Amino acid sequence: MIFGFFALLSTFISAETTTSEVTRDYCSLPDPIYADGVSAADFGATGWSYTNAANWADFVVTCGGSFQSPIDIITSGTTQEAVQPQINYQSKDAAVGYEEANKPYTKEYEGEYSEIEVTDASGSIIRYYAKQFHIHTPSEHTIDGKYYDLEIHFVHQAIQDDEQDCNKVKNKLTVFGLMFQESQSAVDYDVFKPWFDSNATGEVESFDLNDFFQKMSDTTYYHYNGSLTTLPCSQTVNWVVFQQPLPISSTQLKQFQDFLSDSTLFPIKHNNRPIQHLNGRKILKGTAITASVSEIPDVEASFVQTLSMAIMIMNILIQ
Numbered sequence: 001m002i003f004g005f006f007a008l009l010s011t012f013i014s015a016e017t018t019t020s021e022v023t024r025d026y027c028s029l030p031d032p033i034y035a036d037g038v039s040a041a042d043f044g045a046t047g048w049s050y051t052n053a054a055n056w057a058d059f060v061v062t063c064g065g066s067f068q069s070p071i072d073i074i075t076s077g078t079t080q081e082a083v084q085p086q087i088n089y090q091s092k093d094a095a096v097g098y099e100e101a102n103k104p105y106t107k108e109y110e111g112e113y114s115e116i117e118v119t120d121a122s123g124s125i126i127r128y129y130a131k132q133f134h135i136h137t138p139s140e141h142t143i144d145g146k147y148y149d150l151e152i153h154f155v156h157q158a159i160q161d162d163e164q165d166c167n168k169v170k171n172k173l174t175v176f177g178l179m180f181q182e183s184q185s186a187v188d189y190d191v192f193k194p195w196f197d198s199n200a201t202g203e204v205e206s207f208d209l210n211d212f213f214q215k216m217s218d219t220t221y222y223h224y225n226g227s228l229t230t231l232p233c234s235q236t237v238n239w240v241v242f243q244q245p246l247p248i249s250s251t252q253l254k255q256f257q258d259f260l261s262d263s264t265l266f267p268i269k270h271n272n273r274p275i276q277h278l279n280g281r282k283i284l285k286g287t288a289i290t291a292s293v294s295e296i297p298d299v300e301a302s303f304v305q306t307l308s309m310a311i312m313i314m315n316i317l318i319q
């Protein structure tokens with residue numbers, strides 16, 4: 001019996017240590033498609049495009065709601081935020097790959113990345129997993145009326161587990177918006193290369209989301225409650241938009257722009273939704289902390305899970 005227990009334990013451990021596969025449970029997103037009486041068949045890339053962005057509410061009523069994104073961030077009207085988010089993703093050494101997702105309206109990488117804690121606009125600390133990032137060009141948000149050449153959205157979805165009650169999470173998504181501006185001195189980002197390299201598999205073996213944030217000398221951000229900027233425009237996003245644009249080379253910027261001009265979905269060669277009304281929403285301002293933050297890597301968390309499962313089995317065996 002004891003031997004059986006150890007064999008079982010070692011099976012679990014070796015399974016965990018030879019692969020970084022981690023099962024992730026996310027808080028489910030509200031489904032405004034069904035709530036608004038629009039059938040799933042009506043929701044798809046065929047119906048909407050950036051040429052009919054003013055009429056998206058005809059496809060999904062939520063798109064005409066009062067908490068829509070993107071917005072123009074007028075910096076003089078912002079209020080100082082009391083709690084600052086700490087941004088430190090899992091180390092780039094982790095064997096977690098990002099894979100290109102085949103989306104008709106953007107370039108997107110999906111992957112299982114690390115956990116992050118973010119204070120939402122109501123002041124609660126919510127735990128999210130980084131899930132995917134994708135591109136808009138030109139930017140969706142504007143800051144004091146200014147557009148940037150490109151905006152990346154880092155999408156995080158709230159974690160569902162014993163410690164976090166999804167019913168208490170108002171914004172199931174936290175999205176970080178990072179601005180990029182064309183610069184002659186910019187060095188190409190490795191992470192973007194597989195998107196445009198026909199020989200590449202579309203997978204990035206090792207990518208550190210921290211790299212972008214660590215290139216910022218000023219981590220000032222703007223924080224507000226908003227929505228997805230594509231259909232179904234769900235109003236469940238805790239937005240954190242960073243002020244300082246990062247440099248992007250002319251070559252890489254052009255690659256993204258050419259992707260849009262190649263597609264029949266983008267006859268107007270952009271994938272940014274027009275600016276939406278603020279409707280009295282408050283915009284908070286703060287400075288993110290991007291260094292000297294420690295967190296538990298996912299692999300370690302899985303090991304704890306395995307260990308507790310093993311202890312549970314041991315208890316059963318002992319009984």
Ligand SMILES: [Zn+2]
Pocket residue numbers: 134135136153229
């Ligand atoms: Zn986006």
